[in-house]
Amino acid sequence: MELITIKDIAKALNLSTSTVSRALRGSYEINPDTKKLVIEYAEKYNYRPNPIALSLKENKSRSIGVIVPEIDNPFFSQVINGIEAISYNRGYHVVIFQSHESFERESINLKHIASRRVDGLLISLAGETNDISQLKELHEKGMPIVLFDRVSDEINTHKVISDNFEGAFTATEHLIREGRRRIAHITASPYLSITKERVKGYIAALNKYEIPVDKAMIKYSNYSSENMELIIDELLSETNPPDGILTVSDRLALGCLATLKTKNITIPEQISIVGFTNLKAASMLEPALTTVVQPSLQMGQRSAELLLDLIERKSSSIPTTYQTFKLYTELIIRDSSIVSI
Amino acid sequence: MELITIKDIAKALNLSTSTVSRALRGSYEINPDTKKLVIEYAEKYNYRPNPIALSLKENKSRSIGVIVPEIDNPFFSQVINGIEAISYNRGYHVVIFQSHESFERESINLKHIASRRVDGLLISLAGETNDISQLKELHEKGMPIVLFDRVSDEINTHKVISDNFEGAFTATEHLIREGRRRIAHITASPYLSITKERVKGYIAALNKYEIPVDKAMIKYSNYSSENMELIIDELLSETNPPDGILTVSDRLALGCLATLKTKNITIPEQISIVGFTNLKAASMLEPALTTVVQPSLQMGQRSAELLLDLIERKSSSIPTTYQTFKLYTELIIRDSSIVSI
């Protein structure tokens, strides 16, 4: 029932714990006979080293923490998939935390992590988060941290992001080339890096085609559906309503689509839509949704690799120069944005 | 930079570790002045108890392991969401493992978990898994385990499942009432409990309406899309091809829909479709997909509650009688299965 320990083996075999420990890890200075004896006994009674004792001794847990806004979100669950794959291969465990877009919740999670049950941290900032001093402090205390997707300039460490500017630019340009001139942009929390970068890409595309930028066409949304209803209403009641919408995130794209449908607005005829989303069902939506897809799996893999390198390098105290890795997005054009024929 | 320990405090304040420890946990037998001194010092230098040391001492980690086939799957990510919510509230951490439907991978994960870095285990079996002796052994060794969704009769512990029989029965009956008489069933691995129960529900519905059961209409699939292509081809090349399909799981429903579309088969006219899926986009698919939705979030919550109760009861060694909790499914009827008007 209970797991056997090195002490138990030592007692049973009339050896010292030192000898057993060495025999188990195949030290050369142990008599082959003794070694065999110990190993066979360990085998027989299914000895497993206690990872917690190891952790205490070596002051590391071989596990990493991951804080995401929402696990039940295709983008993030794909990222976590990537993280898990790499971590698994390198012998680390993945401990999941959700911030639910809440600063307070994120803060509490960080506190847990600060009492280092984990060797490193992978985090994508919550929508509410405007102050990352706690994260910085943790980093300064020596915790290896890699930020992904929703990052911050205020902290100097590795970051892995999508090329949000390019993605938004290309998507907006596509809408323009399809003849749209009044393009709205529904995006997430204004604090988020992804938001800022995408807004920039959106504006840059408008500028390139000399289309005036109208602040009223840029809407910041949290993720509730009532909110989406409100936003769409606002946009439609403009004297000059939009003929195209660029939407950010899986949830917003879906919400936007649903809301427009209830209002019997034809897509793409009346309004074209492009989403930033990793929905696998995007091609089978009605209408098939044009989307900017992000390399979510790769983002998870890359982030995990960087973090684990950081963790393992830390011990050898090689100084590191931090970098920001930008992954390419891809615009997949489908019915929701094809007007011209 | 480094975290401070009780020893550090003791040294700095010229006290013993015992006193510091007691002061920190507010023991009555400590002089209020001393207590105040210690607490202020701890506060100032941001003392955090080392959870690993606690774990070693108390022989528990305050974290639970979760093994799911695939985290990047709406159903499971919703379940994990529920698990995380409960665990968070009760002060436990969630460690994620994926089996990728592979028995070997599941087995390796179980091995990791066996060297108990976790206090309990939540698991949904892999599609390949036919032999759960390892899981049973782990359970017999005293590891609290709760199975969810994909369970097994061979192990006696708490289980949380959807009413798969009822779900499949209702869905099949719905197709029959819509006039379908030749109903195929595309399902998952034959080893899985969910598969067996749903097949039973499907057959029971056919029996009720005295429709003959044709083994050729029941297809077991893994999750690759080539496989789906093959299955659909087989079904269509029957002398008596199906006019309705009941599909299990998010992935299969989506794959089935996509494949039928490429073959230009009209839904629901030529073939009606009902999926077992938790896709949020189901209502916006083309056509809107009739689905049996499972209470995934609740399943996660319930499972976590049961497991944590088990863990905390274990210490007081109150004997437990194990139960299987069945959660209700809901059939949401949409365009993909409505023929009659």
Add this chain to the structure above:
DNA sequence: AACGTTATCGGGAACGTTCTCATCAAGAAA
């Protein structure tokens, strides 16, 4: 004056490992 209380505190074992130092016998070199 001898003893019991009470209030505070310290010593040290224990959790499971690893690792640094011994220790000790046997054989080799002087």
Add this chain to the structure above:
DNA sequence: TTTCTTGATGAGAACGTTCCCGATAACGTT
């Protein structure tokens, strides 16, 4: 013979806590 290697093993500290036992002083009781 004496000293030096070499091979094989054990003792014990350390990682950070908690907790069981004392220990010590300052009192109060007889």
